Structures are given as C-alpha cells and as structure tokens.
Amino acid sequence: MREYDGYDGLVFKEESFDPITRVKRGTVYSLEESQPKQWWVQDSARKDIEYHANVGWAAQSLFATSYRIHPLTQLRGITKLPQVTLGSKPHTSLWKIIAIETQFDGKPLLTLKSIRSLGVIPNINFEQYSSDAQAKLKTALESVEMAANRFVPLDTVDRCRDALSIVFGDLAGNLTLDLGQGIKKYIEKNKTASPNRDGQDLISKNGDIVRSLHARGKPNESHKNNTRPVDEEDASLALNCLWFVLTELDDRYAR
Structure with a gap:
C-alpha cells in the first residue's frame, strides 16, 4: 500500500509477544484514503490549534492522518501465506504468518512467528x-x-x-x-x-x-x-x- 507524507500504508500493532517461541500477535491497520482529514476537537490545553466559529458552536480544527483496522480479507483464501516484513530499513525483521483469527468484536488478529531470530x-x-x-x-x-x-x-x-x-x-x-x-x-x-x-x-x-x-x-x-x-x-x-x-x-x- 502507498505511503502518504511519510506515513506507512500498513501498520502492525503488537498486542502480545512470547520471547521463547518468538511468536507475536497483533492487529493490522491501514491508512485511510483521502488524507489528511479535517477533525473538530475540543482541547483547551492545545493553544496551537485555532478555534473556528460556526452557527451555534465553535471548535478547534485540525488536519490529521488516520488509520482503520484492516480486514485482511485478501489473505483468508490464500493457500500459502506470504512473509511479513516488520520495521523500517535497515532495521527490519522477517516473520511468517501462522494464523488469522476473528475475535468476538470482528477484529482480525494476526499471529506471526519469527523466521530468523x-x-x-x-x-x-x-x-x-x-x-x-x-x-x-x-x-x-x-x-x-x-x-x-x-x-x-x-x-x-x-x-x-x-x-x-x-x-x-x-x-x-x-x-x-x-x-x-x-x-x-x-x-x-x-x-x-x-x-x-x-x-x-x-x-x-x-x-x-x-x-x-x-x-x-x-x-x-x-x-x-x-x-x-x-x-x-x-x-x-x-x-x-x-x-x-x-x-x-x-x-x-x-x-
């Protein structure tokens, strides 16, 4: 997936890691399209964000890059799952996809095992x-x-x-x-x-x-x-x- 302004298209958020088996589990997030998006917030501590008045209300406005949980649907029908590269060059590591599980809330959980450690x-x-x-x-x-x-x-x-x-x-x-x-x-x-x-x-x-x-x-x-x-x-x-x-x-x- 493409990058936007230095942001990676896909991000793996680690939720657990076993140093003995070298297995980690986590969620994949993908960069949403049409970035950056305008967000309305109320944060009085942020003096650097300007207030903008509207009819009946006023709020601070900022533009931010956002991610959403990736469904990983394209991986579920593949017989031989691909390898995964985590990290940024030159400090990357290689991982093998072990399983893709759907949790009770519908969020896919990715299980990875280190190929070389x-x-x-x-x-x-x-x-x-x-x-x-x-x-x-x-x-x-x-x-x-x-x-x-x-x-x-x-x-x-x-x-x-x-x-x-x-x-x-x-x-x-x-x-x-x-x-x-x-x-x-x-x-x-x-x-x-x-x-x-x-x-x-x-x-x-x-x-x-x-x-x-x-x-x-x-x-x-x-x-x-x-x-x-x-x-x-x-x-x-x-x-x-x-x-x-x-x-x-x-x-x-x-x-």
Whole structure:
C-alpha cells in the first residue's frame, strides 16, 4: 500500500509477544484514503490549534492522518501465506504468518512467528578455541546475528560460512583455511583416529551443507547447475547447521 507524507500504508500493532517461541500477535491497520482529514476537537490545553466559529458552536480544527483496522480479507483464501516484513530499513525483521483469527468484536488478529531470530546462536564456551580464534569467532557470530535479522538470505548463508571456516580452521590448527579445506582436515583427523570409518560425522556433514549453500549463491555455480536462488528456508538451514556444529563441539568440550 502507498505511503502518504511519510506515513506507512500498513501498520502492525503488537498486542502480545512470547520471547521463547518468538511468536507475536497483533492487529493490522491501514491508512485511510483521502488524507489528511479535517477533525473538530475540543482541547483547551492545545493553544496551537485555532478555534473556528460556526452557527451555534465553535471548535478547534485540525488536519490529521488516520488509520482503520484492516480486514485482511485478501489473505483468508490464500493457500500459502506470504512473509511479513516488520520495521523500517535497515532495521527490519522477517516473520511468517501462522494464523488469522476473528475475535468476538470482528477484529482480525494476526499471529506471526519469527523466521530468523537472535536466538539462533547458542551460548558457547569460547575457551575451547585457541586465543587467536576466539576474537575472530565472536566477531563472526555477531555478523551472523546481524545478517540473520537485517539482510537477505544469501548474506546469512555467507556469514554462517565465515563462522564455520574459523571453527574448522581452528580444529585443523590453521585459521587461513577456507571452509572446504577445514572440513577435509577434520575428516582426515577422524579417519586417523578411527581407520575403519570414513571420517564423516554430523559435524562435518552440517558444515558441508553450509559450504554447498554458499557455493550455490555464486551466479556462475547457479547457472552451471541450474539451481534455484538461495531463499529464506536455505538461510534458516544454514543457521541451524551452524547451531548444531557449535553445540556439538561445546558438548564435547564439556565432557
């Protein structure tokens, strides 16, 4: 919907929010047409609003922009509900529509769930990493959180790849390795410890998923393999893979 004089065409008014499930509920308001409208008010405290006399009465007159509750009728017949962007650039967040309920007064209540959130990065013990890797990893994870909440899906995948490059590089004792090389060194180390196995485990496989998603985001690779563009689900997958690797390694360190 169009904007009028800097006012957003649609506004979401939050009525409840659960920080654990990252679910919020609220009402959508739409900008009324023919803005601004003239309103007659009685507010003696507002000396800046002029009085205008009429036949038998006098009142203050002002022009204001107004909103009304949006019925959301166009969403009720859609099989796949769209994603919702809340906030103003560059500080926006992405949400998935879970449900649209009609309350007793007829007002539609919208239920949203965060697609990508700050809670995706687990609290880990950085002491398990080398002193050189600790500062780099903290900075990389901050970049992951920023990308997950503000930027496009491909940026989130790339920042997850950067963080995992540090993790696997540190495991290999060489922070200059890229993610693919780090995973390869990790697998070789596992094979040395257990010669009868192929060296793969869930840590290496989750790291490799992020590596593959990063490669898919390159235009030449996408054209060569005829793959679809990286989307929100891919970004969520990359975040989950990063979470798994960090959590598994943290659990090993705690034993």
